[in-house]
Amino acid sequence: xxxxxxxxxxxxxxxxxxxxxxxxxxxxxxxxxxxxxxxxxxxxxxxxxxxxxxxxxxxxxxxxxxxxxxxxxxxxxxxxxxxxxxxxxxxxxxxxxxxxxxxxxxxxxxxxxxxxxxxxxxxxxxxxxxxxxxxxxxxxxxxxxxxxxxxxxxxxxxxxxxxxxxxxxxxxxxxxxxxxxxxxxxxxxxxxxxxxxxxxxxxxxxxxxxxxxxxxxxxxxxxxxxxxxxxxxxxxxxxxxxxxxxxxxxxxxxxxxxxxxxxxxxxxxxxxxxxxxxxxxxxxxxxxxxxxxxxxxxxxxxxxxxxxxxxxxxxxxxxxxxxxxxxxxxxxxxxxxxxxxx
Amino acid sequence: xxxxxxxxxxxxxxxxxxxxxxxxxxxxxxxxxxxxxxxxxxxxxxxxxxxxxxxxxxxxxxxxxxxxxxxxxxxxxxxxxxxxxxxxxxxxxxxxxxxxxxxxxxxxxxxxxxxxxxxxxxxxxxxxxxxxxxxxxxxxxxxxxxxxxxxxxxxxxxxxxxxxxxxxxxxxxxxxxxxxxxxxxxxxxxxxxxxxxxxxxxxxxxxxxxxxxxxxxxxx
Numbered sequence: 050x051x052x053x054x055x056x057x058x059x060x061x062x063x064x065x066x067x068x069x070x071x072x073x074x075x076x077x078x079x080x081x082x083x084x085x086x087x088x089x090x091x092x093x094x095x096x097x098x099x100x101x102x103x104x105x106x107x108x109x110x111x112x113x114x115x116x117x118x119x120x121x122x123x124x125x126x127x128x129x130x131x132x133x134x135x136x137x138x139x140x141x142x143x144x145x146x147x148x149x150x151x152x153x154x155x156x157x158x159x160x161x162x163x164x165x166x167x168x169x170x171x172x173x174x175x176x177x178x179x180x181x182x183x184x185x186x187x188x189x190x191x192x193x194x195x196x197x198x199x200x201x202x203x204x205x206x207x208x209x210x211x212x213x214x215x216x217x218x219x220x221x222x223x224x225x226x227x228x229x230x231x232x233x234x235x236x237x238x239x240x241x242x243x244x245x246x247x248x249x250x251x252x253x254x255x256x257x258x259x260x261x262x263x264x265x266x267x268x269x270x271x272x273x274x275x276x277x278x279x280x281x282x283x284x285x286x287x288x289x290x291x292x293x294x295x296x297x298x299x300x301x302x303x304x305x306x307x308x309x310x311x312x313x314x315x316x317x318x319x320x321x322x323x324x325x326x327x328x329x330x331x332x333x334x335x336x337x338x339x340x341x342x343x344x345x346x347x348x349x350x351x352x353x354x355x356x357x358x359x360x361x362x363x364x365x366x367x368x369x370x371x372x373x374x375x376x377x378x379x380x381x382x383x384x385x386x387x388x389x390x391x
Numbered sequence: 392x393x394x395x396x397x398x399x400x401x402x403x404x405x406x407x408x409x410x411x412x413x414x415x416x417x418x419x420x421x422x423x424x425x426x427x428x429x430x431x432x433x434x435x436x437x438x439x440x441x442x443x444x445x446x447x448x449x450x451x452x453x454x455x456x457x458x459x460x461x462x463x464x465x466x467x468x469x470x471x472x473x474x475x476x477x478x479x480x481x482x483x484x485x486x487x488x489x490x491x492x493x494x495x496x497x498x499x500x501x502x503x504x505x506x507x508x509x510x511x512x513x514x515x516x517x518x519x520x521x522x523x524x525x526x527x528x529x530x531x532x533x534x535x536x537x538x539x540x541x542x543x544x545x546x547x548x549x550x551x552x553x554x555x556x557x558x559x560x561x562x563x564x565x566x567x568x569x570x571x572x573x574x575x576x577x578x579x580x581x582x583x584x585x586x587x588x589x590x591x592x593x594x595x596x597x598x599x600x601x602x603x604x605x606x607x608x609x610x611x
Binding site: 278 | 418422425426427428431432435464465466467468469470471472473474511512565566567568569571572573574576
């Protein structure tokens with residue numbers, strides 16, 4: 050890879066890289082005062098009415114730059130708190146420890162962690178701190194990215210699109226009064242039945258770095274990209290949307306595998322810099338491919354839900370549904386980024 | 392002979408300066424095989440360390456190191472926060488209450504730090520991580536002391552071994568951390584964590600070599 054020195058002018062709507070996360074948190078608090086409150090140092094976004102007595106608390110967190118994940122999913126029927134780290138950097142244990150204490154209504158707290166080395170270690174340290182204070186804490190790790198091969202010999206598969214679906218479904222169950230063990234088991238089931246793969250047309254600029262994370266030519270795409278601007282598995286010439294959708298979807302289908310007769314939630318996600326019209330072009334191709342395989346899309350989600358700053362590109366996530374997961378997907382939700390039946 | 396807590400402070404201050412200087416370099420290494428933030432995160436962490444150390448800079452070596460560890464855990468994030476945080480917390484715990492640190496104690500503290508890093512990160516040698524710089528360095532330091540070498544010489548040997556270990560990460564395929572997602576594409580790049588670990592040990596060796604106050608007498 051030709052890395053390095055090409056710098057790009059930092060043309061972003063920010064004041065300074067150092068203040069970006071707090072400025073955005075303050076904006077969220079002002080825009081959604083009916084749903085959330087925020088605390089600083091340690092930085093936490095908390096459901097306005099937390100802690101809810103007798104309800105399992107759901108805490109997630111990760112680097113910033115993936116908005117609306119996770120702060121946009123705090124509210125009724127989804128998360129109780131989110132911990133935003135620096136851009137593309139996992140939050141610190143003091144944040145998750147504070148979030149855990151703030152949402153613990155006596156029924157325990159589930160940490161929803163994406164499988165990245167840093168996230169895992171910081172959440173582990175936080176869980177140790179919280180348990181030391183007497184909290185009951187479980188953790189579930191999402192690792193749905195099929196782009197990571199040889200996962201026995203790596204840090205394992207990354208947690209990507211399934212995380213959003215899991216937060217919604219598990220949030221529905223927790224809202225309905227499921228206990229910590231049931232919520233944990235459901236979270237594991239959602240992760241086990243979901244798979245994702247992403248691709249990028251362009252790179253992105255971490256404000257504090259001030260230059261693109263990787264170079265990519267105008268006629269190239271990166272397949273198997275993660276959500277941190279980290280290079281993927283394979284660099285190829287740009288293809289038509291139908292072909293790209295088929296590569297992503299067929300890889301996912303073969304991995305679980307999804308079988309004829311399965312009912313799935315199909316989630317076409319934008320990386321932040323791709324217009325919705327292109328995401329629907331992709332969804333059309335995903336639908337056609339799955340129909341050909343005898344797999345039925347019974348629920349769908351299309352839009353920018355787990356992003357990589359201004360990167361152009363998309364990811365496809367499939368989640369095999371059953372009666373329980375369908376019921377909690379359909380359950381009422383009211384957060385800054387997702388709202389239905391409320 | 393003993394290392395004094397002001398010398399420990401001098402090491403931490405020197406390393407903070409080096410991290411600030413090398414911020415772009417470390418970030419560039421990370422951009423090649425990770426997510427391009429290692430230098431930024433480490434610099435944010437060590438700037439916080441300097442702030443947190445100011446009110447305790449006259450305290451014992453254990454306090455200095457533990458304060459450093461807590462500051463890193465609370466400000467770095469990523470994998471670097473828990474790993475470097477754990478390194479300094481464990482090293483600090485090994486030197487609890489000591490204002491004068493024997494040669495053996497100092498190397499023992501580094502070894503305790505490495506043990507913490509391995510427990511936290513679960514990395515093995517040759518996984519292309521900071522462990523590849525720290526492990527041979529601490530072995531060399533112990534061996535040098537066993538052979539009767541003075542501490543300066545042992546720490547220089549440690550820094551040299553860390554440098555060698557760091558360079559030896561270039562042909563390795565990453566098996567831990569975000570670089571492992573690249574598979575074979577991680578080959579040919581130097582590991583950023585091994586690099587920051589090397590710089591840390593070089594800073595230790597250099598700060599002891601340049602400080603003449605390494606003596607049992609009290610300084611004014």
